[in-house]
Amino acid sequence: MDKGFMGASLRNICQKAGVTTGALYFFFKDKDDLFCNVVGHMMDRLNAVLTEHFSVEVDEMNNGMASDHNEDSDFESARNIVHEIYMHREEVLLVLTKSQGSSMESMPDNIVDQMDAHNAFICEAMCRAYGTPMVDRNVVHWMSHSQIDMFIFMVTHIDNEKDALKFVETGMKYLISGWYGLVKPWQDPE
Numbered sequence: 001m002d003k004g005f006m007g008a009s010l011r012n013i014c015q016k017a018g019v020t021t022g023a024l025y026f027f028f029k030d031k032d033d034l035f036c037n038v039v040g041h042m043m044d045r046l047n048a049v050l051t052e053h054f055s056v057e058v059d060e061m062n063n064g065m066a067s068d069h070n071e072d073s074d075f076e077s078a079r080n081i082v083h084e085i086y087m088h089r090e091e092v093l094l095v096l097t098k099s100q101g102s103s104m105e106s107m108p109d110n111i112v113d114q115m116d117a118h119n120a121f122i123c124e125a126m127c128r129a130y131g132t133p134m135v136d137r138n139v140v141h142w143m144s145h146s147q148i149d150m151f152i153f154m155v156t157h158i159d160n161e162k163d164a165l166k167f168v169e170t171g172m173k174y175l176i177s178g179w180y181g182l183v184k185p186w187q188d189p190e
Helices: 010-017 021-027 031-062 071-087 089-098 107-130 137-157 161-183
Strands: none
Touching: 010 021, 010 031, 031 071, 031 089, 031 107, 071 089, 071 137, 071 161, 089 107, 089 137, 107 137, 107 161, 137 161
């Protein structure tokens, strides 16, 4: 956490851990492998929460429920993500702010790409269900960034889970309202 991935040397890490570099190389092939083992379990948990949520939404879309989506599942998934993030906040901050030079440095972009592929599928199903034209793919991609950016802002600016949960409840209302503003037929306010 002090020096980030690039600034931390294996020699210093071994010295602080009280092990020899030979012992470290017995368990890890290099510094990147060590780094991935430090943060990997947290990334696996976040991915599991996302995958579970995606599965629920895909089932809804495939079962003709695109116009009857249950937003409660969106809020529950967001709360689960917040909980996972704050259980492992130091590791999350390490990936977000100090992973340059590691194989994890593009993790936020990878999550955006995962979210974007899912959102494109959901958007197409919802636009079909509402009889509206497909939303421009660039807009869907931007919204995917917005979703992930909400969590990045939260973890880098809010120190505790309780306040983060309040923030995410409001943020989710904003994101969901924007989503429906794009996929439902537009009613011009008079």
